[in-house]
Amino acid sequence: MRSWLEERGGLPPFLCITAARSGTGKTTLLEQLINKFTARGYRLAVIKHHHGHLPPDQPGKDTWRYRQAGAAWSVLAAAGGLVWHYDSHREGAGPYPIDPVRLVAALAALDPGLELVLLEGYKRHAGLPGVEVMRPEITGTARPVTPAGRLLAVVADGLPAAAVPVFGWGRLDELVDYLVERLGLKGRNTGC
Template sequence: MKVFGFAGWSGSGKTTLIEQVIPEITRRGLKVSVIKHAHHGFDIDKPGKDSWRHREAGASEILLISDERWVLMHELRGEPEPDLDAQLARLSPCDLVLVEGFKAVQIPKLEVHRPAVGKPLQYQDNPAIVAIATDVPLDAPLPRLDINDPAAVAAFILQHQGLI
């Protein structure tokens, strides 16, 4: 599996850009998966539901399955957070994994930058960044992609990863 990341400050548009890039890639017949790292607790379960009750009772893992999807919830219960390699190993085979977050992991990344967020560019401090997607002209030594052109962003990623 090829792995490509998205870096940028909160509010820069990483999730929106990934959401727009995915269909551009799947239209080419490629299978895409996503790993999103959250810096805060989250819960996909609902209090009172059977799976929530099982977790609250102390189950380490709960696998929910239906005729449309399945999800495995794993409670860390004090264990360390798994690294990106451990999470990649859990995924089913695919052509490309897009990663949002995991800022310190050295995988090729696209920096998503909007000056309106009021934060500096990150590429100078992160050698894994190979291009910048933005909505303004930039004077930077990396390729500049139009954040509003998801087809061009997808093409760059696929070319960079040797998938086209």
């Protein structure tokens, strides 16, 4: 019997949106990409990496009690969505206590209709393809910080020094066309 992964032919494509530092427009770019991909009919998910500590589960609540009893995960499911609690300190993990590829796999298992997963951050995670937002006037650098082997494109005003295609903020439809091809997404009638 074949696994769900084999039946689907693998995970949905995933793409990191990175920048040299905060305040350069990653969230703005993600909002626009989400809008453009969903307008074309793609079903997608977004995972945001947060560098700090998340607010802890509330002591005394059921999900907190489950984790105190030894569960690695506790999931609160309701009509409004899911909240996952995971105790990464127990695992002794590094800067990415939950591997983003495993998160993509979990999302794909929960929603086999996902066609794309966008990740904000994870710029230091090896192997994840990325698009970098560059604003030299904010970051002080005109070169991408994303390793060359994973960088698919740059979004910037002006023409930074990049060995990949550069798309201005006014050319995001062209960026989406490029990403559809590079990520191997099934073509859609754009309706535009």
